[in-house]
Structure formats: C-alpha cells, structure tokens
Amino acid sequence: MAITTAPTDKPVKLVEPGSGTGSRTSRMLGVACLVGVAVLMVFAFVLTEADLVQQDVVRMIYIHVPSAIAGYTGFVITAIASVMVLWKKSLWWDIVAVAGAEIGLLFTGLMLATGVIWGRPTWNTWWEWGDVRLMTSLMLFLVYVGYLAYRRVVPSAEVRARRSAIIALVGVINVPIVNRSVEWWASRTLHQQSSLSDGKLEDLTLFTLAMGFVVFAMIFAWMLIHRFRIGWLEVQADTVGLQAAMAERRAQMEADIDDAVAHPGIGADTNADPNKSGPDDSGPNERGGAA
Amino acid sequence: MREVWAVARKDLRIEWRSKVVASQVLPFAVIVLVLFGLALDADRSTLRSFTPGLFWVTVLFVAILTIQRSVSIETASSAFEALRLSGAAGWKIFAGKALAVAAQLLAIEAVMLLGVVVLYRSSFEDPVLVVTAALAATVAIATAGSLYGVLAVGMGVRDTILPMLLLPILAPVLVAATRAFDDGLSTAAVNGWAWCSLLACFALLYAIIGGVAYAVVLEDA
Amino acid sequence: MTHLGYLIAGWGIVLVAMALYAVSLARRGRELSARVPAERQRWMTTPDDADTAGFVR
Numbered sequence: 074m075a076i077t078t079a080p081t082d083k084p085v086k087l088v089e090p091g092s093g094t095g096s097r098t099s100r101m102l103g104v105a106c107l108v109g110v111a112v113l114m115v116f117a118f119v120l121t122e123a124d125l126v127q128q129d130v131v132r133m134i135y136i137h138v139p140s141a142i143a144g145y146t147g148f149v150i151t152a153i154a155s156v157m158v159l160w161k162k163s164l165w166w167d168i169v170a171v172a173g174a175e176i177g178l179l180f181t182g183l184m185l186a187t188g189v190i191w192g193r194p195t196w197n198t199w200w201e202w203g204d205v206r207l208m209t210s211l212m213l214f215l216v217y218v219g220y221l222a223y224r225r226v227v228p229s230a231e232v233r234a235r236r237s238a239i240i241a242l243v244g245v246i247n248v249p250i251v252n253r254s255v256e257w258w259a260s261r262t263l264h265q266q267s268s269l270s271d272g273k274l275e276d277l278t279l280f281t282l283a284m285g286f287v288v289f290a291m292i293f294a295w296m297l298i299h300r301f302r303i304g305w306l307e308v309q310a311d312t313v314g315l316q317a318a319m320a321e322r323r324a325q326m327e328a329d330i331d332d333a334v335a336h337p338g339i340g341a342d343t344n345a346d347p348n349k350s351g352p353d354d355s356g357p358n359e360r361g362g363a364a
Numbered sequence: 365m366r367e368v369w370a371v372a373r374k375d376l377r378i379e380w381r382s383k384v385v386a387s388q389v390l391p392f393a394v395i396v397l398v399l400f401g402l403a404l405d406a407d408r409s410t411l412r413s414f415t416p417g418l419f420w421v422t423v424l425f426v427a428i429l430t431i432q433r434s435v436s437i438e439t440a441s442s443a444f445e446a447l448r449l450s451g452a453a454g455w456k457i458f459a460g461k462a463l464a465v466a467a468q469l470l471a472i473e474a475v476m477l478l479g480v481v482v483l484y485r486s487s488f489e490d491p492v493l494v495v496t497a498a499l500a501a502t503v504a505i506a507t508a509g510s511l512y513g514v515l516a517v518g519m520g521v522r523d524t525i526l527p528m529l530l531l532p533i534l535a536p537v538l539v540a541a542t543r544a545f546d547d548g549l550s551t552a553a554v555n556g557w558a559w560c561s562l563l564a565c566f567a568l569l570y571a572i573i574g575g576v577a578y579a580v581v582l583e584d585a
Numbered sequence: 586m587t588h589l590g591y592l593i594a595g596w597g598i599v600l601v602a603m604a605l606y607a608v609s610l611a612r613r614g615r616e617l618s619a620r621v622p623a624e625r626q627r628w629m630t631t632p633d634d635a636d637t638a639g640f641v642r
Contacts (some may be wrong), residue, residue: 094614
C-alpha cells in the first residue's frame with residue numbers, strides 16, 4: 074500500500090461537538106447488528122428443530138454460548154490492555170481496558186442469567202454449585218465488578234490506570250486456581266461437555282450457533298468502539314476543562330497585573346518607591362501601555 | 365532480610381503498644397463464633413460438621429479488619445512516604461507487612477481454635493494437618509490481603525472497597541482451607557493434604573505477585 | 586413450542602440488556618461530545634501536539 078500524505082488544501086473532516094460517538098462506519102455496523110439479531114431469531118426459532126432430549130429450550134444455546142465467548146473476550150482484552158498499561162505506562166490502553174471490562178461484565182452477566190434460566194428446565198435447578206464453569210465464571214464476574222467499583226473511587230487517572238491494571242491481572246491469574254479448587258470441590262460437573270466437538274449437533278443448529286457468534290461479535294465490536302470513544306471523550310473533556318480553568322486563572326492574573334500597573338501605589342510599593350525605579354520597570358509599564 | 369524483619373517488627377511493636385487488634389479484632393472473632401452458634405440453633409452435630417466452614421469465614425472477616433489496620437498505621441502519619449524513602453526494596457516492605465499480618469492472624473486463629481473446641485465440641489483428629497493448613501492459608505490470606513490492602517485502603521479511596529476486591533480473590537482459599545480442616549477435624553472424608561498443596565500454591569503465587577506489584581503500588585501510595 | 590416462558594425470559598433479558606446498554610452508550614457519548622472541541626472528538630484525528638497528558642500511543 075502506498076503511503077501518501079494528505080494534501081494540505083483538503084480540509085480534514087471534523088466531528089461536530091455534541092454529535093455523539095457515532096460515525097458512518099459505526100452506524101452501518103449498528104444497522105448490521107439489528108438485522109443480524111432479526112435473522113438470528115428467525116433461524117433460532119423458526120428454521121431450526123427442537124432437540125430430542127432438551128426440546129425447545131435448546132434454543133437458548135444460540136445466545137448463551139456467544140454471550141460466554143463475548144464475555145471472556147472482553148476480559149481477555151482487559152488483561153492484554155492492563156499488561157500494556159503497566160508496560161508502556163500508557164493511558165490509551167487504560168481506556169481499552171475499561172471498555173473491555175465493562176462490556177465483558179455485561180456479557181458475562183447475560184451468560185450467567187441465560188445459564189440459570191436454561192439450567193432450571195434441563196438440570197432441574199437454577200443454580201448448580203458443583204459446576205466448575207459456572208462457579209469460575211461467577212468468580213471472574215465478581216472480580217470485575219470489584220474492578221469497575223474500584224475505578225470509580227480513585228481520583229487520579231494515572232494511579233487509577235496502574236492500580237486497576239494490577240487488580241485486573243491478579244483476577245485473571247487467579248482463574249486457574251479457582252478452576253482447580255472448584256473442580257476438586259465438586260469432583261463432578263453437570264455442564265455438558267462441549268457439545269460442539271462430538272458431532273451431536275445438527276448441521277443447521279451448528280450453522281445457527283455460528284451465526285450467533287458472528288452477530289454477537291458485531292454487537293461486541295459496536296459496543297467496544299463506542300465505549301472506547303466515550304473513554305477518549307472523558308479524558309479530553311477533563312483536559313479541556315483543566316485548560317479552561319488554567320486560562321481563566323491566567324487571564325485573572327494578567328488583569329491583576331494590568332490593574333497594578335494602571336494604578337501604581339495601590340498595593341505596589343516597589344513601583345511607588347523612586348529609589349528602586351530603574352530600567353527593569355520599563356517592562357511592565359510598556360505592557361500596561363499597550364494593553 | 366534485615367529490612368523484612370524490621371518492617372514486621374515495627375508493625376508488631378505498634379500493635380503491642382496500641383492493642384487495637386487484640387482489644388477489638390480478637391473479641392470480634394469470638395463474637396462471630398458465638399453468633400454462628402446462636403444462628404444455627406446450637407444443634408451440636410450440625411455445628412460440628414459446619415465448624416471448618418464457619419471457622420474460615422470468620423477468619424476472612426477478621427483478616428479484612430486486620431489488613432485495614434495494617435494499612436491505616438502507615439497512612440495515618442503518611443508513613444508510606446518514609447517507607448518509600450527508606451530505600452528498602454518494595455518486595456521487602458511487602459514481605460514485612462504480610463509477615464506481621466500473618467503473625468496477628470495466627471494468634472487470633474489459635475484463640476479461635478480453642479473457641480471451636482469449647483463451643484462447637486470439635487476435636488483435632490490430625491493436628492499436624494490442621495496446623496499446616498492454617499499456616500498455608502494464613503500466608504495466602506496475608507499476602508493477597510497486604511497487596512489489596514495497600515491498593516484499596518486509605519489514600520483517599522473509600523475503605524469499603526476492600527472486601528469487594530479481596531473476598532472473591534480469597535474464595536479458593538476458603539474452599540481449600542475448609543476442606544483441609546474437614547480432614548483435620550474429620551468432619552468429612554477428603555484428602556486434606558491435596559487441599560494443603562493447593563493452599564501452598566496460592567500462597568506462593570500471591571507472595572510472588574505481591575512482591576512484584578508492591579513496588580508499583582508504593583510508587584504512588 | 587415447549588419451555589416458552591424460559592425462552593422468552595432468556596432471550597428477553599439478553600436483548601433488553603444489550604439494547605439498554607447500547608442506548609446508555611449513545612447517551613453518554615452525546616453528553617460528553619458536547620463538552621469537547623471538534624478537533625479532539627476522535628482519537629485518530631486528534632492532533633499529535635494536542636495536550637494529551639500521560640498518553641502514550
């Protein structure tokens with residue numbers, strides 16, 4: 074691909090303030106998400122057959138498994154971004170980290186909710202304590218609830234980035250230990266072992282599940298783009314606010330100086346003292362005259 | 365190694381003089397044990413079979429208070445500044461703080477063990493296992509807690525965040541320590557030593573993570 | 586269709602939660618973007634010399 078520099082006379086397209094985080098690409102993606110959900114529902118409820126054993130409740134798989142994958146993807150993004158925050162000392166990655174965590178938390182929550190609802194008719198229990206994947210997911214969910222809660226209470230952006238990166242990474246490193254402890258604790262698991270590999274699923278069911286992955290991936294991408302832009306705008310709004318406050322202070326100080334120059338003798342003893350007057354005094358006087 | 369001892373000794377001496385943990389946290393532990401007894405209606409067989417779980421849940425509550433105390437003695441007089449300026453490596457300060465927390469927790473656990481024998485009629489079938497499991501679990505709680513304590517307590521951050529951060533992380537310790545005690549107090553037929561090894565893994569993992577991460581956290585403490 | 590209640594609950598929770606989150610994202614974005622000048626709205630088009638304290642890309 075040829076690298077060309079943009080001609081200077083071509084105006085850079087700017088985003089108007091107040092127009093939000095949407096762009097042409099993200100709007101197209103959003104429409105694709107809506108269409109995707111509609112098509113997925115047609116496949117999930119009309120075109121696919123019910124399972125012989127689980128009957129119609131098997132249709133939950135088309136949202137449960139994609140939710141799980143999306144949730145884990147969010148947490149993986151947070152983990153990678155946290156490493157980059159600590160390594161590159163970069164706040165840019167911190168925005169990615171919190172975007173991943175928030176969206177990961179949403180999808181993990183949905184995975185737990187659909188899992189609970191699915192568990193009732195199939196296992197005859199809302200919650201199965203002995204299930205390793207369920208318990209591990211719940212622990213990960215709670216760790217990231219704490220992560221987001223923690224982010225709300227640390228005022229300084231840099232300290233927040235560093236420390237929450239540590240919390241996210243410790244939470245992820247903890248996963249194998251949680252997994253092992255729950256596995257031993259329960260020493261059995263109800264969860265159906267990956268239905269994908271054993272050829273149990275029919276072709277159309279498999280296709281619909283794959284479609285679920287694609288649709289959820291699009292929704293995930295849409296959310297990630299918008300959440301990242303919000304994070305970016307938050308930082309920019311803070312910077313702009315800070316600069317405005319500093320400009321105000323500077324203007325105030327300059328006005329005070331002008332005041333002092335215009336009315337010598339009021340709180341400005343050095344100017345009034347003839348013994349101290351010298352070439353140095355010409356500076357402020359000139360500026361005062363020009364103002 | 366000298367710095368580690370110095371930090372630990374400093375914390376323990378402060379505790380010896382102020383008696384905050386001894387006069388507030390230790391009675392709290394005993395109260396919780398009594399409350400569990402009352403809540404479970406003192407059905408002795410139930411109480412006895414639940415002893416390991418109740419014991420370690422209580423230890424987790426106590427650990428949160430002890431860790432908050434451990435951090436607040438540093439923040440109260442901005443002593444973290446002094447620790448940082450002392451030039452000691454971050455991991456040494458971490459090890460010293462964790463050691464002091466572990467020592468205090470072990471003392472409280474000793475009293476609590478006496479308590480469950482008296483109140484819940486527990487008996488030690490395998491004292492070596494009980495002591496080893498308690499040691500490993502306490503090191504695990506103290507290391508994870510010391511890291512999260514300095515992340516969450518004081519420093520303008522609300523203290524209420526510590527349990528939210530720490531308890532999910534310590535869930536595997538609760539599971540493993542309870543199971544090891546199940547074997548040691550023979551309330552359930554499990555392999556307690558396997559659980560002990562899991563506790564040791566956890567303790568080692570958090571000792572390493574804490575040692576590495578503490579320097580980063582101390583930078584902006 | 587069997588288990589219709591469970592299916593409505595499961596799919597309903599998922600679709601409603603995703604829609605609510607998407608709406609909240611759009612709203613947060615609009616509020617924030619009103620406070621930021623045009624040239625800084627997007628990370629990609631923010632000038633490099635803009636004061637982005639602590640940012641390493």
